[in-house]
Amino acid sequence: MGNLTATRPSQPWTAPTASDPVTATLRLPGSKSMTARALVLSALAAGPSTLARPLRARDTELMAAGLRGMGAHVSISDDERWLVRPHPLVGPAHVDVGLAGTVMRFVPPVAGLADGQVTFDGDPYVRTRPLGPLIAALRSLGVRIDVTGSGSLPLTVLGTGRITGGEVVIDASASSQLVSGLLLAAPRFDRGVVVRHVGPPVPSAPHLRMTVQMLRAAGAAVDDSTPDVWAVEPGPLTGRAWEIEPDLSGAVPFFAAALVTGGEVTLQGWPHSSAQPVEQLRSLLQRMGGEVTLSTDGLTVRGTGVVHGLTADLSDVGELTLVLTALAMLADSPSVFTGVGHIRGHETDRLAALAREFSGLGADITETPDGLEIRPRPLRGGTFRTYQDHRMAHAAAVTGLAVPGIELDDVGCTSKTMPEFPALWSAMVTGK
Template structure:
């Protein structure tokens, strides 16, 4: 039995909605990781009170909204949610809010969000469409209708929608460009806005309308992070073992729920029961042809399983992963090939032809998902050494402990 901590995606959306609400909120079982602490500290810098209400590794948070203040500095680290969710919030602050982060964060796409905020009435000073940037808040934002190309990240849409209820005219966001990646994450944003009392119209494809209005304080239990469950489920699949992920929700907007289908197609047997999701390995691992456009964050672990399969795999629709924590496609191809694999970067994804692998150092490029991929391969291939395991603290600081415990100490 593995108990995976709370969802990063849900935690960071819940923090923003609680900060913008008309009454305090309790966030129970939130994730405490680098990304979520950066979000909490960014909101604190703008005057929001976030108190710990219990003990342990993941204490509950009590969030008290406040009039947002400027003259603040926000460190986004390398967290896409922080760099894309908080600039819209900063338009509601009284004064300038400065944003910067890790060197890699300055290479990640922000231009469409910056231009969208300007179109909605904000003043933003930026660096060629990227960090560092300053949002000059005036305490309110006109809002209204905006069109942008969000094909580089669904977070560009979610960031505008989350603050939309607080804009004077609300917000209408239209995507105009190649197909949006990670649509389930926008569905999660819409679901959580509605749960907080917002009126959202998402009937028309590539168009979202959020009406102006109050957001409710909530008492919210954060679901476990299903994407972070991927390496534990993969472990059972590639070793022919068995693992249960505790409290797997029966219904969820998290993209990680797709693991049930993906790993089922790759040879696992999944059963959702009252206590969680159990996956049993059958002793066989099959290749897969899968479009991962909507669930790109699962790609590293799926690629690791594919490298250990009995037939080739093609992972498609994931060109946008080049702009994540690192160029994940190039990194996966280089590192698996460095262990003797045969992986081709197709531009749109990966073609993986399984070959006998050998030990070696697996570089992680400060990317938590690559740590997880390397750990899965290392279960089957002796001598795999993972560089910089601590980078997994971005979303799951307890990963080494949970991994060791799952394997029996």
């Protein structure tokens, strides 16, 4: 385990401990997943688009820069409203994917539609994240790709301005993004696409539903009525005004603070109908002892200060595993999480990282092939390494509410999806 060296200087941080129940009303940044999809669909559309309240963070800025490098006009100077004016896509260009799964998997299909060469690379660790099935699928749909390194990245897409498309079989058990990437660009393929998944289950079903929903909102004809098969008709995408919802996964550590401290946290600006898995989250937090309500004020989570253990298959919501693990550490009974073997291929091997760092604080935690088993017992303060993983930092922050002296080696990794995390968190905990 252990990520390769990052270029960004690390930012040590001591997680604040809560002396009182946390009470906060928060306005949080936009959804990473919606911002990424809206940028891609807008760059491929026939007319201009706007993104209201997008996420400004490393992943989405890299997405904007990647599309801009291929010729799209993407203006992100206004925090509240980004503008995208499509323009014929051309190479040569270089796309820095950082550590972003969305950029590494959504942009290569777009590059196949560009006329010219587009090179891709990113942080050292991203080269280990699964990409092979997407490369193979794109090749079988008519895209020329040179893999120049020993793994999947770095690579060069030799775009010709068009992709034939058609039927393709893919094993997307490592990441739903392998399918989303193909679908988002597919309306612009000559024959559209029929993607058939064959293999162990595809994780993150809600993210695939978001892809289909946003494609349809942009005017694409998508058939997802057969399990594990997605068909996208060729046709123009329309430019539109995208309303980006607050990021639910980014809100989860704040909601967890309500459970741990017996407080109340409200996320403002939550829509009545959401593209994110709010019902799954509600059920998980309620089973752990929280109360989740939606009102005109927003989405509110209340806790009692007593957290219950949880046995759950988290395959739909793998990115929540880290904060739920922190909650499970503070629970009144054991927890068993399954269905998340694929998060070993996220920003770091998350199961190994969680087991290692929580063990270092005195936890009784066992890593299984596809999950974790946690038997709560008192934890002690100590160093918690984050491995460039924003959600490891979120987990450590939640633990620090109840355990004094949790020292993160680097909280700067939260810039991947929420640069303001340390400031927002400290303000919420200290009430200042």
